[in-house]
Amino acid sequence: MNRKYPPVSNKLPVLMHGADYNPDQWLHDPSILIEDLRLMKLAGCNVMAVGIFSWAALEPSEGRFEFEWLDNVLDSFAANSVYAWLATPTGARPAWMSEKYPEVLRVEPNRVRNLHGMRHNHCYSSPVYREKTSIINGMLAERYGNHPAVVGWHISNEYLGECHCDLCQESFRHWLRDKYETLEALNFSWWTSFWAHKYSTWEQVVSPAPHGESGVHGHNLDWRRFVSDRTADFCRFEVATVRSTNPELPLTTNMHMIESLDYRKLAEEIDVVSWDAYPTWHDKKDDIGIGYYFAFYHDLFRSLKRKPFLLMESTPSATNWQSVSKLKRPGMHKLSSLQAVAHGADSVQYFQWRKSRGSSEKFHGAVVDHVGHENTRVFRDVADLGRTLSSLSEVVGATTPSETAILFDWDNRWAVKDAQGPRNSGIHYEETVIAHYRAFWEQGIPVDIVGSQEALSSYKLIIAPMLYLCREETGQKLESFVENGGTLVTTYWSGVVDERDLCHLGGFPGPLRKTLGIWAEEIDALHDHEVNGVVLPDGNALGFAGIFESRELCEIIHLETAEALGYYVDDFYAGQPALTVNKLGRGRAYHMATRLDNEFLSAFYRQIVVEADISRALDTELPEGITAQVRTDGSSDYVFLMNFGGKPCSVELDERTYIDMETGEPTGKHLELPVYGVRVLKRAN
Template sequence: MTQKIPPISGKLPVLMHGADYNPDQWLHDPRILEEDIRLMKLAGCNVMAIGIFAWTALEPTEGTFTFEWMDRLLDTFKENGIYAWLATPSGARPAWMSERYPEVRRVAANRVRNLHGLRHNHCFTSPVFREKTAIINKKLAERYGEHPAVIGWHISNEFGGECHCGYCQDAFRTWLQKKYSTLEALNSAWWTSFWAHVYTDWKQIESPAPHGENMVHGHNLDWRRFVTDQTVDFCKHEIDTVRGANPDLPVTTNMHMIEGLDYRKFAPILDVISWDAYPTWHEQQDDSGLGASVAFYHDLFRSLKQKPFLLMESTPSLTNWQSVSKLKQPGMHKLSSLQAVAHGSDSVQYFQWRKSQGSSEKFHGAVVDHAGHEHTRVFKDVAELGQTLANVSEVAGTTTPAETAILFDWDNRWAIKDSQGPRNMGIHYEETVLAHHRAFWEEGVPVDIIGAEDDLTKYKLIVAPMLYLCREETGHKLEKFVELGGTLVTTYWSGVVNEHDLCHLGGFPGPLRKTLGIWAEEIEGLYDHDRNGLVMLANNPLGLTGTFESHEICEIIHSEGAEVLGVYTDSFYAGMPALTVNQLGEGQAYHMATRLKPDFLQAFYKKIIEQTGVARAMDTVLPHGVTAQVRTDGLTDYIFIMNFSGKSSCVSLDNASYSRLESNETVEGTIELAVNGIELLKRQAK
């Protein structure tokens, strides 16, 4: 039976609500802290992330430490029942360090050392930077590790970027030597015989550069892996410097952009995953597309450790760095915040608590505006949400019962973006993954986002869009998954290269060929104005009929045992297979040979959901733009019904006995949802 996950902190075993707090910006006015405490309690905020960019306030000159203001802050928190995620301040280093130790400043890919400034403009390999980070971190840990207001460590801030200095070049070569042992093995893995780029000495290898080597795909892929490993190693270095003072304090680091780092590699060293979400709500009247994509990322970060995560940053109103600073419309703050909770977050936290008076984010949204009081729309929205979170805190620690998974690997993503073909004007990997995920979101089907190294046995259905980089062992795992009764769905551009970005020989889709029962002979990229189509064959086992438009990619495949369900409508390959299914052991594997649009994906996955019997949040038809998500402790299911459609809507409940989570009021029949509306219900667990 499913049980609750132990609370992230025993000191605060409820849903957390708070913000990034920067009192170090207001040390000149002690009245601010007193007023902030009053407002935090009024807003129902129980936790703050503090000290994130406070290195200069803590160590204004090398070796001189000023902790008195932090002492007062944490003691005041304790007196008022407020807790803190205490940050290590490495996200932005002091100017004195940049001046005295130039080596801490990053070197860009063009081999020019950066000036002081910005954030994370430092070298994670630099011995000096590691030494200085260890000193400040240990002092924080020794002073505050046992403080009753501290509930955990917030390690640095939004790790990212890369350095190409001499230290990093040496570390990269060491990393490569450990991985490949010999130059012969490296040259083979990177296929350096192309363009006569064979290496004869380890010293010849450098990181990819715009004015040097950047066209060897295995090289590029290994550099990205190295950057992740080096960043993880630095994060672990920071954790080690604070862990000893109080091993019971959990550690996290707030993740943000997925572009540069493989966040799955951070999961083993962190106690809890946290991430920062800043969607551009209201770009269109219908927010359902964006709502579905944000749900994907919530699912991704929840799946990294398969337990509740933290929404560490969001905005209570607007941002100031997006192309348009659009206000959250009425209802959207509650809806978007509780969407995170619906998908597994045990917190809603903001950047920032109080708007800065100056610098680059002085117009970024905050709970407390420049006006400095509670009489604003945004503050009232935050306070209302704070009350709701307090009322529904029994949800904290519950899990998401997903029987469906989407395979999403950073290695694969990097390799696809580097592939040079078949459609360099946009192969749209992320968009494709999001489109497949959205089909489940529309049906209210919980989904995990997993990697190839994860356990597959808990799932009934796995979707692997564009699994371009497919290791032999991944192919064997998916084959075994299908043989044991699982359902697999793949698409074009799958099984093409191995872990070194070398093409599988003997025919695509390489390690998936037996599982899918097809041979992919050619793949064609289409111009934006080109179109093809898929026509379903009569009496196909899915029961789908009609013709569906396809675009961008068409793969020419031959059946090697797979049943053809639909064929192309156009071009010289009209009549050839475009959709197949292969029976293997107790299961089946579907393959889409062309990029299909949402109308097909929705129709197709409805049939697959019925066929596999994967869990849905509710057994009802959900209107367009309305979704449902479920969390459970094994005894009670908590249902979140969310309206992102941009218009009012209603949902017919199924036959279960529901009550409202906040009031315990019995609910039956039809639920009416306002624009940006949300309903929180509970029922006996299925």
């Protein structure tokens, strides 16, 4: 069975390798472009993202356009077999626009309008900003939509932020009217009878503000949804301004780890997902933790469309904005780059190609340093990676065979953090999700990160950590999943509120109560210094026993149809169930009533993987810090074996035959991985 997508662009049917390129910063020195083209070839770079912040160079004053410099760049690319992701320049607008049309500037939550400056400091509702965007984007599309060097559109740059101006307030009210239709429905959904905050006219409804309304959770949740929808609407508008000249050109917009936007909304507007990854390698010597943390986000962005994505930005050396911007140690550049490819990336690209000479990112890592030549450690690392990527072209388009999914919803994330519940000092939602993910990363098991409103029936195992916001339909979907033979794992603080952020009545975990077979009566919050424990007695159904630490939250539950597997050790609820399983139809559902440590999660998921018959990338035990990831085209599997453990390590392969894709030679059964080592292996599917 073919399990391969076509390349993002038929012009470049290989792994893309390149960087953000800013030739508009070097127009005073034409020799720079000539030298850059020589260096791009040396580095094995075949694509550049061009024009991302070039509006002022393209339109230096209103209505006066200068495209000759960009003509020269793209023509030179075409003559040298270098390609371009051509950007719409809307991530930052020129000063003349802010001066003449101040309405384009954003208004902050405190209702003060910003001055000119920074990025994305503009209002997506502004008719003027949309008009100016349409003009510049349309001219770029007309001039370059069929240029041989252009492989696709890079729409804006890292959309983020929100505006609270009068235009956005009116747009918010229209959005609410479309959703609720009547004020009565809005008041009920937001529970505005609390503190007598009931609205009597639509004009009274405004966005949350630090000096106004901020404690109505349904209000806060809908505002965040509106901001996501408004951002997606602006992206859709930008896409329309460039699409018509050449509908075959793929479009992307680079995303980042930004909590304020629901990226599933944004992903609907583009053809291929791309994201910008900046790990803090070598922080506290915890490269294992950073490894699985960024593996989770690679899988999240891949899962937005469940097909290969692009790594649009990373750094070839250090950033300049992290609290401590450390250099990558030898070997880490190749390892971290191929980690992205292992999890579904069909590109490795950097910010940036050549270091800027001034301003806020002049010390941000780049392929070409201020010294200006190729005789640097970083350039050699990039060139070495370029040679490796050129040997992996057949991986392009290969998919990730995931039988396991983790539920991760943005509105649940927002609601959890806004809950004002048992632990306002920190409920650690993302940390909890990633702790569960880690147990699969350690075993080399591919995982999709999906939303609760997506199709789930193709999976064998679903993990739903802290599914606090649980819709009735989500509960019904998970119930059917288990009845039909699936395995579900949930945790404390699940099934508490619905999509309006209103508490479920009739007992928690709300829509999950039948599936889990429990009733959660109370939840106890522990201080950071407090520890409880969970004991699994000998002979339990999981096959392992012992006492495991639990922290932060302890849910006090009653068994209905479920069976207890583990019990609390301390406090007034000692001896009560803390880990349960409920058999329903042909499947089963597990519930962890407390936050359990990594030792438990590792042991637990090893048993669940066997029980659910989940395949691993390699049928072998992986040493600590070693992980494996697999992509497949249906006839061949491509296995990435990666060492994040900080020391050399040996790995015994399973009984299948493997070829090293860099050398073309058989591997044998025993592999040595140096510090930060990575091997890419091929086997028959």
